[in-house]
Amino acid sequence: MPHCTPEDLGLAALREPLGPDAAEHLAGCASCTDEVGRLRRAVDVLTVPELAEPTAPVAPPPALWAGIAAATGVSSAPRPQVVAASAPPAGPVPDAPPVPLAPLPAEPVPLRPAAARPLPPEPPVAPVVPLRPRRSRLLLAAAAALVVGLGVGAGAVALSGREDEGVAVAAAQLDPLAGSDATGTASVVEREDGTRVLRVELAADAPAEGYYEAWLLTESVSGLVPLGVVRAGTEEFELPPGIDIGEYPVVDVSVEPLDGDPAHSGESVARGLLES
Amino acid sequence: MTGLLEPRTGRWSPRVGDVTTQAEPVPPGAAEPDDDEVGRRFAAGDEQALAWAYERWAARVHGMAVRAFGPGPDAEDVTQQTFVSAWTGRAGYRPDQGPLPAWLTGVCRHKIADTWAKRDRQRRAAEAAIIEAQARPTGGPQPVDAAVADRVLLLGELDRLGQPQRGIIELAFFADLTHAQISERTGLPLGTVKSHIRRTLERLRDRLEVDGAALHA
Numbered sequence: 246m247p248h249c250t251p252e253d254l255g256l257a258a259l260r261e262p263l264g265p266d267a268a269e270h271l272a273g274c275a276s277c278t279d280e281v282g283r284l285r286r287a288v289d290v291l292t293v294p295e296l297a298e299p300t301a302p303v304a305p306p307p308a309l310w311a312g313i314a315a316a317t318g319v320s321s322a323p324r325p326q327v328v329a330a331s332a333p334p335a336g337p338v339p340d341a342p343p344v345p346l347a348p349l350p351a352e353p354v355p356l357r358p359a360a361a362r363p364l365p366p367e368p369p370v371a372p373v374v375p376l377r378p379r380r381s382r383l384l385l386a387a388a389a390a391l392v393v394g395l396g397v398g399a400g401a402v403a404l405s406g407r408e409d410e411g412v413a414v415a416a417a418q419l420d421p422l423a424g425s426d427a428t429g430t431a432s433v434v435e436r437e438d439g440t441r442v443l444r445v446e447l448a449a450d451a452p453a454e455g456y457y458e459a460w461l462l463t464e465s466v467s468g469l470v471p472l473g474v475v476r477a478g479t480e481e482f483e484l485p486p487g488i489d490i491g492e493y494p495v496v497d498v499s500v501e502p503l504d505g506d507p508a509h510s511g512e513s514v515a516r517g518l519l520e521s
Numbered sequence: 522m523t524g525l526l527e528p529r530t531g532r533w534s535p536r537v538g539d540v541t542t543q544a545e546p547v548p549p550g551a552a553e554p555d556d557d558e559v560g561r562r563f564a565a566g567d568e569q570a571l572a573w574a575y576e577r578w579a580a581r582v583h584g585m586a587v588r589a590f591g592p593g594p595d596a597e598d599v600t601q602q603t604f605v606s607a608w609t610g611r612a613g614y615r616p617d618q619g620p621l622p623a624w625l626t627g628v629c630r631h632k633i634a635d636t637w638a639k640r641d642r643q644r645r646a647a648e649a650a651i652i653e654a655q656a657r658p659t660g661g662p663q664p665v666d667a668a669v670a671d672r673v674l675l676l677g678e679l680d681r682l683g684q685p686q687r688g689i690i691e692l693a694f695f696a697d698l699t700h701a702q703i704s705e706r707t708g709l710p711l712g713t714v715k716s717h718i719r720r721t722l723e724r725l726r727d728r729l730e731v732d733g734a735a736l737h738a
């Protein structure tokens with residue numbers, strides 16, 4: 246089958262289904278797939294719910310016109326009751342466009358919202374959006390820890406080679422961070438079916454409050470991947486498919502308060518660098 | 522700019538790109554003008570048409586602004602700026618290219634994207650201040666949110682499209698219609714719709730690849 250027509254590539258960029266032949270070709274053709282990706286960038290930039298066709302009308306506050314009159318100098322004026330009548334009372338919108346939900350972080354979560362779709366929702370009335378305080382603390386703590394901590398423990402754990410279920414492909418010694426006496430080891434084990442797990446063995450007292458959570462971090466701590474709750478003893482976490490442990494080589498264990506906030510608390514108790 | 526996104530009311534011509542007749546003077550005391558007449562008078566600089574436009578479409582515009590920013594000062598600024606820019610830029614409105622409310626919607630999109638860009642500048646300034654206050658070495662200037670910058674860029678490119686290309690791509694992007702639905706809505710043949718979509722996407726692709734923030738950040 247020849248390459249897809251340019252028209253089909255455009256429709257595919259808009260995520261319209263193609264005919265069976267074109268769809269089959271596209272699935273197996275790197276060059277057509279690449280072109281769809283290039284066209285789709287513009288689609289993804291603009292098809293955000295905030296820019297979609299207007300849905301629910303909302304009457305602006307009556308005082309708003311005064312600013313328009315002042316800026317334009319017009320002497321006519323709308324009748325406030327007509328403006329108010331143009332918006333039905335607030336209620337459910339029957340045909341609001343579907344709002345894409347942000348997926349749960351199955352893939353690396355950057356510390357700062359990156360240029361990804363959908364646009365992160367902004368707080369309604371905050372002109373300045375500073376770094377989240379919890380995260381900036383994480384950055385500081387992590388930067389300090391990487392200077393003093395990593396390298397000491399790194400590579401100190403001999404790879405045990407073939408494990409009972411799979412092959413250890415990388416390992417780290419987890420060293421305590423300031424104020425903590427938690428220690429442990431971590432290893433990445435590749436199973437026969439190709440999936441990989443992070444096996445964490447943690448020696449630590451239960452935290453006074455909250456729980457321990459395991460993370461993979463980039464070396465610069467610019468990104469992190471949550472893995473799950475760690476208890477003392479040995480725990481295994483399946484790694485998200487496709488994650489590159491060369492890119493996320495730092496195993497981090499934090500204390501997380503029971504506050505429902507999925508972000509890193511900034512309070513790490515142990516950390517180590519995976520080495521293959 | 523676009524006639525395609527609006528419900529067909531009044532005497533609006535049903536076909537894309539059809540040229541409407543010249544504005545007819547409304548005799549004093551006559552019934553209120555229909556939407557097309559408001560559009561023509563708006564373009565001609567009749568101040569009363571701005572008030573009419575506000576009566577009819579301010580809630581629609583404000584609804585978009587509230588959807589993007591929640592109720593409050595940001596949404597109110599967007600609505601205000603939309604009408605001020607629409608009035609001062611009315612020379613850019615062509616009644617024969619589409620109804621006024623659709624054009625106001627397009628102006629509102631720009632104001633929303635501009636507000637995102639402004640917030641992004643403030644975010645970077647705030648972060649730079651935090652870093653400076655902590656006297657920490659920085660990795661250089663804070664990164665621009667590429668998607669925010671690209672939205673401003675591409676909305677500008679949409680403004681440069683003529684009809685029916687602009688209306689077609691707006692139906693695909695903002696009304697989430699398939700090319701078959703667009704063909705049905707506009708009465709244009711399927712093949713024509715597909716080829717306009719393709720050419721517009723290629724144009725936007727080129728604009729992003731040449732000037733987009735993501736590649737130059």
Ligand SMILES: [Zn+2]
Pocket residue numbers: 247248249270271274275276277278
């Ligand atoms: Zn191909």
